[in-house]
Amino acid sequence: MRKFYLMLAFLVLGVYLGSCESSKKEKFNGTLLEQPAYDFELKTAGDRKVKLSDFRGKLVFIFFGYTHCPDVCPAALQNLAKMMNQLDKEEQEQVQVIMISVDPERDTPEVADKYAKFFNPNFLGLSGSEEEIKKVTKEYKAFYKKVEGQSASGYLVDHTAYIYLIDKSGNLKLIYSSSKQKPELMAEDVKKLLED
Amino acid sequence: MRLVLILMFVVAVAFAKPKIVVEEAWVRAVPPVSTMSAAFLEIENKGDENDTLLKVSSPIAEITEIHTTIMDEGMMKMRRLENVAIPAGKSVDFKPGGKHIMLINLKKHPKPGEKVKLILEFEKSGKVEVEATVRGMGMMEEHHKSHH
Ligand SMILES: [Cu+2]
Numbered sequence: 001m002r003k004f005y006l007m008l009a010f011l012v013l014g015v016y017l018g019s020c021e022s023s024k025k026e027k028f029n030g031t032l033l034e035q036p037a038y039d040f041e042l043k044t045a046g047d048r049k050v051k052l053s054d055f056r057g058k059l060v061f062i063f064f065g066y067t068h069c070p071d072v073c074p075a076a077l078q079n080l081a082k083m084m085n086q087l088d089k090e091e092q093e094q095v096q097v098i099m100i101s102v103d104p105e106r107d108t109p110e111v112a113d114k115y116a117k118f119f120n121p122n123f124l125g126l127s128g129s130e131e132e133i134k135k136v137t138k139e140y141k142a143f144y145k146k147v148e149g150q151s152a153s154g155y156l157v158d159h160t161a162y163i164y165l166i167d168k169s170g171n172l173k174l175i176y177s178s179s180k181q182k183p184e185l186m187a188e189d190v191k192k193l194l195e196d
Numbered sequence: 197m198r199l200v201l202i203l204m205f206v207v208a209v210a211f212a213k214p215k216i217v218v219e220e221a222w223v224r225a226v227p228p229v230s231t232m233s234a235a236f237l238e239i240e241n242k243g244d245e246n247d248t249l250l251k252v253s254s255p256i257a258e259i260t261e262i263h264t265t266i267m268d269e270g271m272m273k274m275r276r277l278e279n280v281a282i283p284a285g286k287s288v289d290f291k292p293g294g295k296h297i298m299l300i301n302l303k304k305h306p307k308p309g310e311k312v313k314l315i316l317e318f319e320k321s322g323k324v325e326v327e328a329t330v331r332g333m334g335m336m337e338e339h340h341k342s343h344h
Contacts, residue, residue, distance in 0.1 A: 067227070070234035070299070071265050072272045074226060075292050078333045111229050118227030119333060143271060150276050152259045153232060153300040158273040178267070178293070 027192065029185035030165055030174030037164075037172035038139035042100065042126040045113035050098075050126055053170060059193055060096045060166040061186070064142045066103035066157050067115040072178075073099075074119075076161060081119040082183035083190070091194055092122075094168075100136060101127040102144035102159050140164060140172075167193060214284060215243035216321045221328035223312045224292075228305055234263075235297035235314055235328050239280075240287040248319040249280040249288075256312050258301035265293055274298075282318070308332030 041051045052060065061080055065073035080097050087095065099116040101107035104127050107115075112125030127133070137144060144159040163181050165174040174189060221237035235254070241247055252260045262277045280295065282288050290296050297314065306312055310330045317323050 067230050068232055069274070070224060070226060070230070070232045071263075071274065071292055071296055074224060074333070081333060114229040115227045118229075145271075147273070150274070151261055151263070151298065151300070153261075153298070156274045158271050160270050161272045162270075177270075178272075 028174055028189050029180055029182075030163075030176045030189055031180075033172050033175055035172050037166045037170055038136065039170065040100075040132070040136045040139070042128040042132060042136070043109035044124055044126050045110050047109060050124065052166065055096050055166075056170055057168050058094050058096050059168060059190055060098060062098050062100060062140070062164040062166065063161075064100050064102050064137060064140070064144065064159060065161070066101050066159070067107050067111055068103060068153060069157065069159075072161050076163060076178075076181055077116065077119040077123070079181050079183050080123070080163070080186070083186040084120055084122075086183055086187035087190060091190065094194055095190060097123045099123065099125045100133070101125065102133060102137060102142070103157050104128055104130055104133045106154075165189065165193075212245050213243045214241050214245045214247035214282070214318070214320050216240070216247060216282065216316075216318055216324055217242055218316065218324060218326045221314060221326045222331045223299070223306050223328045225306055225308045225330050225332045231301055233257075233299045233302060233306060234292075235299060235312070236290045236292065237297070237314075237326065237328065238287060238289050239282050239316075241282045241284050244284050245320065246284050247282045247321050249282055249316060250319055251279075251317045252297045253315045253317075254297075254299055254313060256302055256304045256306060257299035258303060261298045261300065262295070263298040264295045267293075279319075306330040 039052045044050050063076050084092055101112040107127045109127045112127040116123040116125030142160045144157055147156045147158055150156050161178055163176040167173040217240045219238045223235045224233050226233045254260050263274050264277055266273050308330050311327045314326045314328050
């Protein structure tokens with residue numbers, strides 16, 4: 001009989017947790033993905049190596065952009081900076097924002113990092129070799145393509161402009177399309193994820 | 197009588213003109229490592245004849261181009277525009293995520309609050325000079341707020 005009660009208790013708990021899980025799924029502003037995130041290794045200023053797994057235990061936002069981009073990229077990083085400002089100090093310490101350059105030819109790790117830090121001194125800018133960037137973007141299903149002959153600025157880079165959110169255990173948890181890249185929407189998701 | 201008619205004709209032709217008004221001109225402040233920025237504005241044609249924006253220049257940039265950002269199957273693409281039609285009675289917006297004036301190879305880094313001169317050249321209205329305000333990243337102001 002005791003066994004029965006114990007089982008019942010587990011069952012009730014299970015159903016309770018399950019319902020919790022499913023109701024939470026509806027609540028994120030970003031699109032829920034939940035899959036292991038590719039653990040890249042790239043470089044930041046001073047040629048320091050940075051791996052995604054260095055940030056286990058933190059939430060990591062990743063944006064693929066390039067510093068010669070005057071419109072979409074600064075806007076996305078600006079929104080991420082505003083998102084950070086909507087968090088309290090303790091929450092901020094648990095969030096890392098990373099910009100990965102899709103223009104490794106012009107963006108050295110130094111340039112990429114300086115660029116990112118302009119938006120928030122704790123942001124991190126990363127770059128790498130052509131092969132490394134190709135590999136990372138492929139793993140995240142981000143795309144980029146050099147376009148020649150459009151501008152006197154040299155070439156332009158077509159790129160996907162999603163923002164990715166990696167959870168504390170290194171899972172690719174949420175993805176934000178441009179219409180969802182609003183500071184308050186991302187901050188709301190961060191607060192929810194930090195609560196668990 | 198004939199003279200009056202001619203005069204009336206001349207006057208009518210003289211009045212059929214585009215009338216360009218530029219508003220809300222601003223330039224995006226960019227990180228010091230960036231060699232480019234973009235200017236945004238609103239061009240209204242209050243006249244009764246169409247006009248076309250042919251080119252733009254600015255003393256802060258070596259090269260200035262008219263660009264547009266397009267979303268194509270999830271890809272953000274920037275493309276150069278040869279010119280932009282400004283139809284009579286219509287307003288054309290240059291705003292983030294859309295048309296913009298691309299400032300290439302900056303000679304001087306625009307700082308928030310500064311004024312940047314833009315010279316717009318129209319097919320019929322000729323040159324129109326505009327003072328654009330440099331807008332910061334927004335979070336700077338918020339930083340200040342939170343410190344007080
Ligand atoms: Cu452009």
